[in-house]
Amino acid sequence: MGTELIDLMRRRRTVRKYLSKPVNEESLNRILEAATLPPSGLDVLPYAFIVITDEKAKQRIRTGAETAESEFHSSVKTEVKKFVDFKKITWEKPFLTEAPVLLVIAGDTTNPYWLESVWIAISYIILAIENDGLASLTYTPSDTGFLRELLDIPPHFSPEAILPIGYSAENLPPKDTRPEGKIFYERYKS
Numbered sequence: 001m002g003t004e005l006i007d008l009m010r011r012r013r014t015v016r017k018y019l020s021k022p023v024n025e026e027s028l029n030r031i032l033e034a035a036t037l038p039p040s041g042l043d044v045l046p047y048a049f050i051v052i053t054d055e056k057a058k059q060r061i062r063t064g065a066e067t068a069e070s071e072f073h074s075s076v077k078t079e080v081k082k083f084v085d086f087k088k089i090t091w092e093k094p095f096l097t098e099a100p101v102l103l104v105i106a107g108d109t110t111n112p113y114w115l116e117s118v119w120i121a122i123s124y125i126i127l128a129i130e131n132d133g134l135a136s137l138t139y140t141p142s143d144t145g146f147l148r149e150l151l152d153i154p155p156h157f158s159p160e161a162i163l164p165i166g167y168s169a170e171n172l173p174p175k176d177t178r179p180e181g182k183i184f185y186e187r188y189k190s
C-alpha cells in the first residue's frame with residue numbers, strides 16, 4: 001500500500017531525447033487536468049499553461065532558446081560548468097523540436113506565492129506525464145525574453161519553464177533515494 005506513487009517518482013527521469021511518436025489527446029488532457037489540481041497560494045492558480053504543437057512554432061522556440069543558450073554557455077563557469085559538461089548539456093536543444101508537444105509554464109507575478117505555486121504545479125505535471133508513460137524535462141531557459149515575444153505573454157507573467165512532452169528515446173534507470181544529510185528529526189544536525 002502507498003508505494004505506487006513512490007514507484008512513479010523513482011521512474012520519472014529527465015529525458016533529453018524524444019521519439020517522433022505523437023502524444024494522444026487523452027494523455028495531454030489528463031496532464032493538463034493535473035496542472036490545475038495543485039495547491040496554490042490563496043487558491044488563485046497563478047499560472048498560464050501554453051500548449052504548443054505547431055512544428056514551425058516549436059522551431060521558432062528552439063531557435064530563440066539556442067540563441068540565448070549559446071551566449072550562456074560561452075560564459076558559464078564553476079559548478080554549473082562542471083554539471084553541464086558531465087551531463088553533456090550544450091547550447092543545442094533538439095528536444096524542443098523532437099518532442100511532439102511543448103508546454104510553457106508562466107507565473108502570474110501579481111499574486112503572492114506565485115513562484116512557489118508554479119513550481120508545485122510543475123511537480124504535479126511531470127508526475128502526470130510519467131503516469132501516462134510519457135517523458136519530460138524541466139527546461140529552464142537562461143533567458144526568457146524570446147518566449148514572451150513569440151507567445152504574446154503579458155509583462156506581468158514570468159515564463160518559468162518549457163516542458164517537452166513525448167515518448168522517451170532514452171533508457172534511463174529508475175532513481176535511488178539519497179536521504180544522506182537531507183533528513184533530520186527534531187532538529188538540524190551538522
Ligand SMILES: Cc1cc2nc3c(=O)[nH]c(=O)nc-3n(C[C@H](O)[C@H](O)[C@H](O)COP(=O)(O)O)c2cc1C
Binds near residue numbers: 012
Ligand atoms: C528547477 C529545475 C531546473 C532545471 N533546468 C534544467 C535545464 O535548464 N536543462 C536541463 O537539461 N535540465 C534541467 N533540469 C533537470 C535536472 O538537471 C535534473 O532533474 C537532474 O539532473 C536530476 O535528474 P532526474 O530528473 O533524471 O532525476 C532542471 C530541473 C529543475 C528541478
